[in-house]
Amino acid sequence: DVKVTQSSRYLVKRTGEKVFLECVQDMDHENMFWYRQDPGLGLRLIYFSYDVKMKEKGDIPEGYSVSREKKERFSLILESASTNQTSMYLCASLQSSGANVLTFGAGSRLTVL
Amino acid sequence: KQEVTQIPAALSVPEGENLVLNCSFTDSAIYNLQWFRQDPGKGLTSLLLIQSSQREQTSGRLNASLDKSSGRSTLYIAASQPGDSATYLCAALLVSPLVFGKGTRLSVIA
Numbered sequence: 001d002v003k004v005t006q007s008s009r010y011l012v013k014r015t016g017e018k019v020f021l022e023c024v025q026d027m028d029h030e031n032m033f034w035y036r037q038d039p040g041l042g043l044r045l046i047y048f049s050y051d052v053k054m055k056e057k058g059d060i061p062e063g064y065s066v067s068r069e070k071k072e073r074f075s076l077i078l079e080s081a082s083t084n085q086t087s088m089y090l091c092a093s094l095q096s097s098g099a100n101v102l103t104f105g106a107g108s109r110l111t112v113l
Numbered sequence: 114k115q116e117v118t119q120i121p122a123a124l125s126v127p128e129g130e131n132l133v134l135n136c137s138f139t140d141s142a143i144y145n146l147q148w149f150r151q152d153p154g155k156g157l158t159s160l161l162l163i164q165s166s167q168r169e170q171t172s173g174r175l176n177a178s179l180d181k182s183s184g185r186s187t188l189y190i191a192a193s194q195p196g197d198s199a200t201y202l203c204a205a206l207l208v209s210p211l212v213f214g215k216g217t218r219l220s221v222i223a
Contacts, residue, residue: 029212094210101147104157106155109154
């Protein structure tokens with residue numbers, strides 16, 4: 001089974017801090033995604049990547065950046081955390097061919113004080 | 114732009130009941146449709162994936178159907194159990210990335 005691992009389940013940061021959320025997948029998937037999930041708003045796509053060093057903006061990229069230096073790792077960066085970025089962050093990966101099953105990590109709950 | 118809608122937003126049923134969750138999408142040219150389960154505070158777990166060429170998929174007590182012409186998918190849960198309580202989301206793949214519905218929160222009462 002594909003495994004998507006998010007390095008931190010819970011983080012508490014202060015306003016203005018730089019935050020790194022790491023995601024690693026072990027099945028050589030080309031596509032990786034970062035979503036945030038908030039009550040009543042559902043899943044919203046922040047950024048995604050089709051390949052190493054490639055990135056595309058999703059629906060809500062403001063205040064975020066990403067890095068994909070290796071195929072298995074996709075990092076989400078909050079350059080200067082703000083309280084409105086308190087949320088659940090979910091990473092997912094998807095193979096470009098075959099069954100195209102989207103596989104999620106366990107999520108990272110970020111609280112910005 | 115593809116939109117995915119799930120109705121109802123919440124559903125409460127007694128244990129043992131058979132139930133249907135609904136998912137509708139606006140663009141019928143989808144590549145596949147995927148159903149997920151999410152427990153509180155956790156990530157999403159894939160339940161079933163239906164390719165555009167298929168009409169349904171089954172896994173245990175779950176059966177998902179797809180009608181592209183009407184833009185609808187249903188998730189049927191047979192003989193519901195309290196352990197089925199969770200939020201169920203559907204997602205349509207037209208071109209990557211997937212478009213998600215907001216989910217149906219299911220409570221199965223013992």
